[in-house]
Amino acid sequence: MLVWERPEPPNRPVPAQLSRERIVRAAIRLADADGLDAVSLRKVAAALDVGPMRLYGYIATKDELLDLMVDAAHAEIRPSGDDWREALRSLAEATRHAAHEHEWLADLLGGRPQLGPHALAGGETIVAALGDVDVDSIMPMVAAVNAYVIGAVRREIAERRAERATGMDEKRWQAALGPYLERTFADGRHPALATVVRDAAHLDADQTFRTGLAFLLDGIAAHIRR
Known part of the structure; x- marks a missing residue:
């Protein structure tokens, strides 16, 4: 039986009241502060000032805890919109x-x-927002958007982490690597790449994300029209 279907233990008169919600909130606080490495049933129990065995009545494994944490995050993901494009x-x-x-x-x-x-x-x-779309296209469309978002946010988070680790933001990286690229492009073997690097607009993270998303949604629109 999945954790979503398994009932919680009945309340007992103990010093620290527990629930899956309290456990998950504590785990999220640990992860927000120090990443997933900071999350274990033992560490969550310590944060709640209870023994680790108390948690096993509510959550059997760390994988279940991670699933609950992700679903709690989904509570903050509230898509809206009256048509497929706005919903996606x-x-x-x-x-x-x-x-x-x-x-x-x-x-x-x-x-x-x-x-x-x-x-x-x-x-x-x-x-429901994609109700007018061919039923066989709905899941591939959603999967395409999710794949784009996952790739984009993983790159953005990786850049954040690298910046924290090195103290180098994007402008500092550009300043540090600019001379190398100029020397490399000077031999004329990368003319197309050199043109893009030198002449194209350099978008920030928000602009890059929204531009790429618009390209994807335009492609979906073209598919729907066909």
Whole structure:
């Protein structure tokens, strides 16, 4: 029986009241502060000032805890919109925002199917908004948007982590690598790449994400028209 279906133990008169919600909130606080490495049933129990064995009545494994954490994050992903394009755009933006708020989420997106109540509620909203789309196209369309978002946010979070580790933001990296690229491009063997690097607009992370998303949604629109 999945954790979503398994009832919680009955309340008992003990010094520290527990629930799955309290356990998950504590785990998310640990992950927000120090990443997924900071999350274990033992560490969560310590944060709640209870013995680790108390948690096993509510959550059997760390994998179940991670599933519950991801579903709690899905409660913050509230797609909206009256048509397919706005619904998918909203899904992408809300997922990205949640991953920026909880960097650990980027490491867990795209794993096992998310079947918790919040994830299913969001899925229902999206599929309902795509009601006029051919039924065989709905899941591939949603999967394409999710794949784009997962790739984009993982790159963004990786850049954040690298910046924290090195103290080098994008402008500093550009300043440090600029002379190397100039020397490399001077031999004329990379003319197309040199033109893009020198002449194309350099978009920030928000602009890059939204431009790429618009390209994807335009492609979906073309498919629907056909």
